[in-house]
Amino acid sequence: xxxxxxxxxxxxxxxxxxVLKGVSLDVAPGxxxxxxxxSGCGKTTLLRTIAGFLSADAGEIRVGGxxxxxxxxxxxxxxxxxxxxxxxxxxxxxxxVGYGLRLKKxxxxxxxxxxxxxxxMLKLDGFGHRNVTQLSGGQRQRVALGRxxxxxxxxxxxxxxxxxxxxxxxxxxxxxxxxxQKSLGITAIHVTHDREEAMVxxxxxxxxxxxxxxxxxxxxxxxxxxxxxxVAAFMGATNVVRIEAERSGEAIVVAPGAGNRPARLxxxxxxxxxxxxxxAHFRSEAAELADAGADFADSLMLPGRIVQAAYPxxxxxxxxxxxxxxxxxxxxxxxxxxxxVAVRVPADALHLYQAGAS
Amino acid sequence: xxxxxxxxxxxxxxxxxVVALLFIYPLGFSLVGAFQDKxxxxxxxxFGRAWDLYRLDTAxxxxxxxxxxxxxxxxxxxIGGYLTxxxxxxxxxxxxxxxxxxxxxxxxxxxQCMRTFIARNGMMNMTLVYFGILDLDQVQGFLDWxxxxxxxxxxxxxxxxxxxxxxxxxxxxxxxxxxRNLGASRLRILVEIVVPQVSRTLAVGxxxxxxxxxxxxxxxxxxxxxxxxxxxxxxxxxxxxVGDYGxxxxxxxxxxxxxxxxxxxxxxxxxxxxxxx
Numbered sequence: 001x002x003x004x005x006x007x008x009x010x011x012x013x014x015x016x017x018x019v020l021k022g023v024s025l026d027v028a029p030g031x032x033x034x035x036x037x038x039s040g041c042g043k044t045t046l047l048r049t050i051a052g053f054l055s056a057d058a059g060e061i062r063v064g065g066x067x068x069x070x071x072x073x074x075x076x077x078x079x080x081x082x083x084x085x086x087x088x089x090x091x092x093x094x095x096x097v098g099y100g101l102r103l104k105k106x107x108x109x110x111x112x113x114x115x116x117x118x119x120x121m122l123k124l125d126g127f128g129h130r131n132v133t134q135l136s137g138g139q140r141q142r143v144a145l146g147r148x149x150x151x152x153x154x155x156x157x158x159x160x161x162x163x164x165x166x167x168x169x170x171x172x173x174x175x176x177x178x179x180x181q182k183s184l185g186i187t188a189i190h191v192t193h194d195r196e197e198a199m200v201x202x203x204x205x206x207x208x209x210x211x212x213x214x215x216x217x218x219x220x221x222x223x224x225x226x227x228x229x230x231v232a233a234f235m236g237a238t239n240v241v242r243i244e245a246e247r248s249g250e251a252i253v254v255a256p257g258a259g260n261r262p263a264r265l266x267x268x269x270x271x272x273x274x275x276x277x278x279x280a281h282f283r284s285e286a287a288e289l290a291d292a293g294a295d296f297a298d299s300l301m302l303p304g305r306i307v308q309a310a311y312p313x314x315x316x317x318x319x320x321x322x323x324x325x326x327x328x329x330x331x332x333x334x335x336x337x338x339x340x341v342a343v344r345v346p347a348d349a350l351h352l353y354q355a356g357a358s
Numbered sequence: 359x360x361x362x363x364x365x366x367x368x369x370x371x372x373x374x375x376v377v378a379l380l381f382i383y384p385l386g387f388s389l390v391g392a393f394q395d396k397x398x399x400x401x402x403x404x405f406g407r408a409w410d411l412y413r414l415d416t417a418x419x420x421x422x423x424x425x426x427x428x429x430x431x432x433x434x435x436x437i438g439g440y441l442t443x444x445x446x447x448x449x450x451x452x453x454x455x456x457x458x459x460x461x462x463x464x465x466x467x468x469x470q471c472m473r474t475f476i477a478r479n480g481m482m483n484m485t486l487v488y489f490g491i492l493d494l495d496q497v498q499g500f501l502d503w504x505x506x507x508x509x510x511x512x513x514x515x516x517x518x519x520x521x522x523x524x525x526x527x528x529x530x531x532x533x534x535x536x537x538r539n540l541g542a543s544r545l546r547i548l549v550e551i552v553v554p555q556v557s558r559t560l561a562v563g564x565x566x567x568x569x570x571x572x573x574x575x576x577x578x579x580x581x582x583x584x585x586x587x588x589x590x591x592x593x594x595x596x597x598x599x600v601g602d603y604g605x606x607x608x609x610x611x612x613x614x615x616x617x618x619x620x621x622x623x624x625x626x627x628x629x630x631x632x633x634x635x
Contacts, residue, residue: 051539053535073539074538074539074540074541075541079540080536084532085532086530086532086533086535086536088536088537088551088555089555090555099537099542103541103542104541144536
């Protein structure tokens with residue numbers, strides 16, 4: 001049932017605008033891959049090109065070794081789940097789920113059996129005769145998923161299937177989809193702009209930026225070792241500080257700058273780095289707040305003042321003005337606005353890139 | 359709020375007066391007239407005469423209008439379907455540009471054009487003969503019921519197609535793509551996915567066309583001289599040649615019942631559909 005999906009140097013345009021600029025990706029049978037990126041990065045275009053709703057200008061798409069680039073969407077052996085659910089309002093739940101099987105000319109008894117099996121799997125027993133317009137958002141999305149799974153597609157395509165659901169239901173459906181995909185062993189491509197959703201659901205994450213792949217890897221690699229400032233920022237390391245440094249053996253020595261104190265960080269820095277400007281990204285939860293005069297070894301210290309505080313739950317989130325920049329830092333203790341503090345970023349919480357690398 | 363409301367009522371008065379004077383008053387007058395003889399006494403005689411003389415024409419009218427409606431439904435779904443599901447951009451642009459033209463041509467002009475187009479020695483036959491598709495002694499005129507249907511369909515299809523194509527364009531494209539994705543051909547998508555979702559709009563268009571066709575005098579009068587004919591022609595004949603308003607009113611009442619039935623059928627269907635949701 002599941003098949004290898006190979007995307008080979010795909011290029012796709014909308015009119016004169018080239019949206020995908022040579023994307024290559026190899027998806028193993030049964031693997032769950034999330035396409036993650038901001039609006040306009042080409043993730044939906046890539047999904048629609050795979051589905052056949054858009055034709056590629058160049059490149060090949062292969063499913064189980066068979067080139068399907070020239071095939072219409074109905075002959076690609078794929079099933080898609082849409083953001084808007086795309087259920088047919090004039091059909092019942094059972095008719096929606098069974099439609100693909102009717103197209104395959106299954107007989108009625110077999111369709112009924114399969115539909116019941118799917119509905120049971122999706123915890124929609126007894127909903128077969130309901131009109132889809134009577135269902136809640138979460139139920140509708142499950143019907144849409146059931147409709148796609150009923151035909152046992154070689155590849156399941158998910159186009160932001162959860163973004164119309166409210167937060168609590170979204171988490172449930174997220175886990176349901178993931179569990180189903182694993183138990184059925186189906187190859188799945190999931191488009192999303194929600195970082196957490198991609199992290200939780202995918203075996204591998206593909207970060208797209210301006211029509212190209214910025215990084216591919218398992219969630220923990222993408223999160224802990226983003227390979228570019230773009231990926232770092234996209235994965236939540238949005239605090240950026242520019243530093244001047246020099247390599248010294250397996251460590252780097254940071255010169256005092258407009259915002260930072262001098263420091264010695266016990267890590268080598270980016271590959272091939274000797275001396276010069278570095279861009280350092282870090283997450284608000286990876287930094288700490290220290291008293292203004294405190295100094296810590298193997299840490300970048302950024303002295304500043306608290307200009308804003310908020311309580312999103314669990315920890316306080318402070319906005320700290322350091323020179324001309326502001327950083328977001330999470331801290332468990334309550335501090336007053338205007339307090340002089342130092343932001344401490346441990347060396348291993350820094351994502352370092354040579355300036356101009358992005 | 360008060361003065362505003364008065365002004366709104368005032369603004370609707372001219373429209374209401376026009377409707378009352380030009381529509382409701384003559385309609386009421388005609389309804390009453392259907393049940394009165396020349397002396398003003400109550401009678402069902404007008405209906406008896408209408409039945410004796412025009413029952414064939416009544417059936418003829420129903421058949422013509424229903425056949426036309428069926429063809430209009432077919433062509434407007436075909437046009438709307440191509441505009442929604444077609445893949446050739448050029449063909450879609452041309453179709454989109456061309457299909458609405460008949461909307462701007464009045465029935466009487468359309469009828470006059472058809473007289474020269476579909477007559478025995480008309481432009482259509484002569485063109486077919488010229489291209490060798492028809493032989494000169496095979497040609498036949500279409501100035502009979504077929505001409506009426508032809509003209510009605512030609513004239514009313516753009517109107518219904520406009521409504522249907524608009525409704526189709528308003529559908530969630532994903533519902534079409536979902537079917538495509540599962541392996542449905544474009545024809546199946548049209549029949550099983552698109553048309554059911556626009557059926558209400560199609561029904562409204564057909565009911566309006568039904569009423570329009572029931573009321574057209576020029577087309578049957580100009581295209582088909584022989585008997586049987588449509589009820590509008592009979593009504594015109596009763597009034598203009600015989601001065602028999604009673605029978606004309608009775609025929610009017612019959613066509614009113616027919617259009618009323620079409621509207622009732624549509625409304626009932628609509629209500630049931632809404633109740634089912």
